[in-house]
Amino acid sequence: MKITIVGMGLMGASMAEGLTREGHRVYGVDRDKDALSYCMEKGIIEKGFVFPEEILGTTELLIMAIYPKGMIKFIEEYRDSFSSGLIVTDICGIKTSFIDEVQRLMPEGTEFVGSHPMAGREKTGAQAGDPEIFTGANFIVTPTEKNSEKAVKIVEEIAKGLSFGKVSRLSPARHDSMIAFTSQLTHAIAVALVNSDKDEDTYSYTGDSYRELTRIAMINEDLWSELFLENKENLIEKIEDFQEKLELLKGALVKGDSEALKEEFKSSTERRKQLKPKVKIGV
Amino acid sequence: MKITIVGMGLMGASMAEGLTREGHRVYGVDRDKDALSYCMEKGIIEKGFVFPEEILGTTELLIMAIYPKGMIKFIEEYRDSFSSGLIVTDICGIKTSFIDEVQRLMPEGTEFVGSHPMAGREKTGAQAGDPEIFTGANFIVTPTEKNSEKAVKIVEEIAKGLSFGKVSRLSPARHDSMIAFTSQLTHAIAVALVNSDKDEDTYSYTGDSYRELTRIAMINEDLWSELFLENKENLIEKIEDFQEKLELLKGALVKGDSEALKEEFKSSTERRKQLKPKVKIGV
Numbered sequence: 001m002k003i004t005i006v007g008m009g010l011m012g013a014s015m016a017e018g019l020t021r022e023g024h025r026v027y028g029v030d031r032d033k034d035a036l037s038y039c040m041e042k043g044i045i046e047k048g049f050v051f052p053e054e055i056l057g058t059t060e061l062l063i064m065a066i067y068p069k070g071m072i073k074f075i076e077e078y079r080d081s082f083s084s085g086l087i088v089t090d091i092c093g094i095k096t097s098f099i100d101e102v103q104r105l106m107p108e109g110t111e112f113v114g115s116h117p118m119a120g121r122e123k124t125g126a127q128a129g130d131p132e133i134f135t136g137a138n139f140i141v142t143p144t145e146k147n148s149e150k151a152v153k154i155v156e157e158i159a160k161g162l163s164f165g166k167v168s169r170l171s172p173a174r175h176d177s178m179i180a181f182t183s184q185l186t187h188a189i190a191v192a193l194v195n196s197d198k199d200e201d202t203y204s205y206t207g208d209s210y211r212e213l214t215r216i217a218m219i220n221e222d223l224w225s226e227l228f229l230e231n232k233e234n235l236i237e238k239i240e241d242f243q244e245k246l247e248l249l250k251g252a253l254v255k256g257d258s259e260a261l262k263e264e265f266k267s268s269t270e271r272r273k274q275l276k277p278k279v280k281i282g283v
Numbered sequence: 284m285k286i287t288i289v290g291m292g293l294m295g296a297s298m299a300e301g302l303t304r305e306g307h308r309v310y311g312v313d314r315d316k317d318a319l320s321y322c323m324e325k326g327i328i329e330k331g332f333v334f335p336e337e338i339l340g341t342t343e344l345l346i347m348a349i350y351p352k353g354m355i356k357f358i359e360e361y362r363d364s365f366s367s368g369l370i371v372t373d374i375c376g377i378k379t380s381f382i383d384e385v386q387r388l389m390p391e392g393t394e395f396v397g398s399h400p401m402a403g404r405e406k407t408g409a410q411a412g413d414p415e416i417f418t419g420a421n422f423i424v425t426p427t428e429k430n431s432e433k434a435v436k437i438v439e440e441i442a443k444g445l446s447f448g449k450v451s452r453l454s455p456a457r458h459d460s461m462i463a464f465t466s467q468l469t470h471a472i473a474v475a476l477v478n479s480d481k482d483e484d485t486y487s488y489t490g491d492s493y494r495e496l497t498r499i500a501m502i503n504e505d506l507w508s509e510l511f512l513e514n515k516e517n518l519i520e521k522i523e524d525f526q527e528k529l530e531l532l533k534g535a536l537v538k539g540d541s542e543a544l545k546e547e548f549k550s551s552t553e554r555r556k557q558l559k560p561k562v563k564i565g566v
Contacts, residue, residue: 118490138488168487182485182493189472189496191551192528196521202465203558204451205421207401210465212495213472217555221548225541232536238479239533243526245475250522253515258508265504268474272500275486 012065013129095172114142180234295348296412378455397425463517
């Protein structure tokens with residue numbers, strides 16, 4: 001398949017390398033010529049383009065590996081160059097805020113199928129790219145009534161080819177609610193935890209639990225402020241559910257209620273046991 | 284050195300195996316004969332005892348690898364069998380609530396030096412034991428004015444022999460405040476997060492961040508309710524500091540204040556970068 005990836009950052013380069021290995025013909029689009037040169041030298045892409053119109057006319061699948069806000073601009077600017085039958089997908093961590101608009105913008109005969117590859121790394125840039133980060137991770141496709149079964153299947157096959165573990169379909173609304181809990185809330189917690197530290201020497205005395213809980217407090221502020229705000233209703237709801245449960249633990253402490261604490265600990269242990277280990281830890 | 288370890292659970296057995304490998308003569312005490320037999324068969328201890336008085340008279344270092352509440356009972360019951368010059372240490376995650384009483388109970392010529400090996404595993408029992416869990420982890424000693432430099436040094440040497448990374452000294456009060464933040468608060472957060480989940484299918488769609496944040500939500504309810512309550516003043520304070528920072532993020536979301544979010548993200552990123560990677564990941 002002829003695949004063009006817009007954005008040779010961590011995710012774009014990782015996908016490009018994986019898809020090239022799979023035997024696809026992969027092209028890169030980026031404003032940064034150095035990123036393109038790097039990807040060509042390493043054999044991650046066949047060729048790089050600063051002007052996307054040069055490659056869009058023969059592209060069968062277009063993967064938008066850029067920030068949510070940039071995507072709409074890109075489609076508006078280049079849709080006249082899209083090949084007929086083009087399938088466009090993305091990697092955004094939120095869907096409802098833009099999917100209607102994006103699907104309206106797509107030319108007749110082309111399709112936008114939303115995707116969320118649930119993998120990443122704290123590092124950024126093409127040179128940090130590594131297709132191994134996808135191995136065993138979850139991949140969510142968010143089709144709407146505007147999508148054909150055929151196009152959705154093509155995107156799912158791409159995910160399977162990249163060695164994602166579970167590939168699932170969710171509506172954009174369900175996806176955003178889910179992701180507010182599993183991703184944005186967890187990042188909010190890690191950030192708040194690190195920022196609430198009042199002791200200068202904490203890092204001399206930390207154990208594994210603090211280290212693990214706070215890894216994701218190292219966060220790209222431009223990307224994540226956008227993700228948080230684009231999904232704010234869902235995220236506020238999830239934060240409030242969490243605050244309620246934390247307050248319950250604090251209340252049990254204040255009262256010295258050992259039984260109430262044990263109940264909460266038993267419940268969390270039971271629930272967390274349901275989460276199966278990943279096929280292989282990628283990150 | 285002749286070392287007796289009380290409690291052949293995960294921590295006791297892991298320490299026993301490490302110390303045996305180091306060339307010490309290590310004995311185990313437990314009410315559970317099967318645990319003792321297992322440890323003897325595997326060469327983790329030289330011999331096991333159900334009746335501690337049989338070995339205490341020739342023991343030079345006694346490690347109490349049992350719950351905080353059991354420790355005082357044990358010392359009251361067996362202190363008459365302690366060898367002269369015996370050094371006793373422990374593995375408890377809290378110190379101020381019992382250290383004064385324990386030090387008062389110690390016979391003339393013996394010493395109790397508090398220790399907190401900051402390592403563990405979700406599994407329990409001797410068969411889950413593995414001295415590798417200590418490699419590179421932090422170890423805190425909590426001496427008081429009742430301790431001799433010589434006794435404190437012996438405990439520190441034991442920790443270094445077990446391959447702990449950083450071995451530090453803290454007062455019991457400072458230790459408990461620190462640990463309320465790095466350990467008990469992180470566990471409270473993980474428990475509250477898992478328990479606040481209202482979606483049945485969450486686990487089909489989780490990424491690495493949720494997985495890492497919630498590993499410690501699998502928690503031994505008896506041990507941890509004790510740890511929480513014994514350190515409740517410190518823990519309540521740390522929960523409230525955290526609640527304040529989380530509320531700040533929620534407030535920025537409600538107002539749509541992108542700049543305030545970015546400030547918090549930049550701050551957490553800067554702070555978390557100070558935490559150096561572990562020498563080697565043990566767990």
